[in-house]
Amino acid sequence: MTTTATLGSTLRSGFQRWQFWLLLLVLGLLSIALVQALRDEDMDRFGLENTSLDGYAAVAEVLSDNEVEIHQAPSAEIARELLSEHPEAPLVVLSTGDVPDDAFIERLRDRGDRSVLLLSEGPELLSAVHPEGPELYAGAHPDGGSGSALEAGAQCPVDAAVNAGTVQAPGALFSSDEPGCFTGFSDDAGDAQLLIETDAGVFFGAPAAFTNQNISDAGNAALALWLLGAEDDLIWYTPMGLDTLEDQQWASPMDFLPGWVIPLAWWLLLCVLVMMLVLGRRPGPVVGEPLPVQVPAAETAEGRGRMYQSANAVAASAQTLRSAHLIRLSRLLRLGAAPREASIIDAAARQVRRDPTQLAELLARRPRSNSDLVAYAQALAQLEDEVQRAALNHHPSGRHANPDPTHLNHQQGKNTSND
Structure with a gap:
């Protein structure tokens, strides 16, 4: 019990010291959560509504000005529905690491005359869509953003790339037996291209060329308009990890949370650990201090009374008063060590010449409020005073306890004359 009380008091005192900072921390977290919940801006990399340097907001706005309607597909199922609704619309598959499911890949291979643009900086999408994906991937082209622009080349078979002329952006290089566009150098495969044609569509390994930061470099803007603005409708599909799950598989709840939840x-967790460390540390070594040998009874009684008052323990206070008065009455009436309550009431009634039933009702009274408790205490104190006065006025043998003063003087004189 002592340990629990000490721990509780320590936690209360620690909370009182740190309540301002804790309140400030909670308000800050709520503000951040509210801002994130109400924020409609797209913060995904290569997002069509992302106005940051790595977003596609500029390209999307230019395409909208040219009356190109972009139909976004957040899942493979929605992408299939859009493909059925718009049979002639070009398809853009933008991969940031995730790939479409097998059914969607089979549909890409049977695309017919539909124009398909595959955007990816890594080999994942190429490996999933094209059978020779690992052999076609030549490596990264990290100097595209800061180095010189790559020429489309005379061998380039894609009209959009020829019309753009040049491109300048970091990305992935592909090595193919067929001629490609924008030839760069790879340490693993030598000369390789940023853009190649395959059976599944046109692969472009530098999606960073269409971002807000790089769209105005070299011929990036022209290439984006030629590749994306050929028709009035454009289907834009960004694969997610959930698309590759089978019907009987469970998705992790973490897949549905935004990226800022984990940080x-x-x-x-770090804040909680720091708070636990601060509240749990000991201020210093235990200091020994001699306690007082005697504690005045008045302080103990006052402390117990204040404790009862703070707890609003009217019934317990009344029971304590009743027991204390019965003990004192038994001592005044000299009824022995452990008399019964009925014996005390009868003796007190005979002493003060009152009805025992009236005294029993007084002692059995149950106060319900603090004012009732005060009146009850006063009634008990009055009864005790009456018993004490009656006990002082009579000796136990029945003779008067305070004889007449003249009688005392006469007796004292007789004793003196005898001496």
Whole structure:
């Protein structure tokens, strides 16, 4: 019990010291959560509504000005529905690491006359869509953003790339037996291209060329308009990890959470650990201090009374008063060590010449409020005073306890004369 009380008081005192900072922390977290919940801006990399440097907001706005309607497909199922609704619309598959499911890949291979543009900086999409994907991937082209622009080349078979002329952006290089566009150098495969044609569509390994940061470099803007603005409708599909799950598989709840949840959770955990360390540390070694040998009874009684008052324990206070008065009455009436309550009431009634039933009702009274408790205590104190006065006025043998003063003086004189 002592340990629990000490721990509780320590936690309360620690909370009182740190309540301002804790409140400030909670308000800050709620503000961040509210801002993130109400924020409609697209923050995904290569997002069509992302206005940051790595977004596609500029390209999307230019295409909208040219009356090109972009139909976004957040899942493979929605993408299949859009392909059925718009049979002649070009398809853009933008991969940031995830790939479409097998059914969607089979549909890409049977695309017919539909124009398909595959955007990816890595080999994942090429490996999933094209059978020779791992052999076609030549490596990264990291100097495209800061180095010189790559020429489309005379061998380039894609009219959009020829019309653009040049491109300048980092990305992935592909090595193919068929001629490609924008030839660069790879350490693994030598000369390779940023753009190649395959049975599944046109692969372009530099999606960063169409971002807000790089769209105005070299011929990036022209290439984007030629590749994306050929028709009035454009289907834009970004594969997600959930698309590759089978019907009987379960998705992780973490897949549905935004990206800022994990860093925020780690930050909250760190804050909790720091708070536990601060509240749990000992201020210093235990200091020994001699306690007082005697504690005045008045202080103990006052402390117990304040404790009862703070707890609003009217019934317990009344029971304590009743027991204390019965003990004192038994001592005044000299009824022995452990008399019964009925014996105390009868003796007190005979002493003060009152009805025992009236005294029993007084002692059995149950106060319900603090004012009733005060009146009850006063009634008990009055009864005790009456018993004490009656006990002082009579000796146990029945003789008067305070004889007449003249009698005392006469007796004292007789004793003196005898001496």
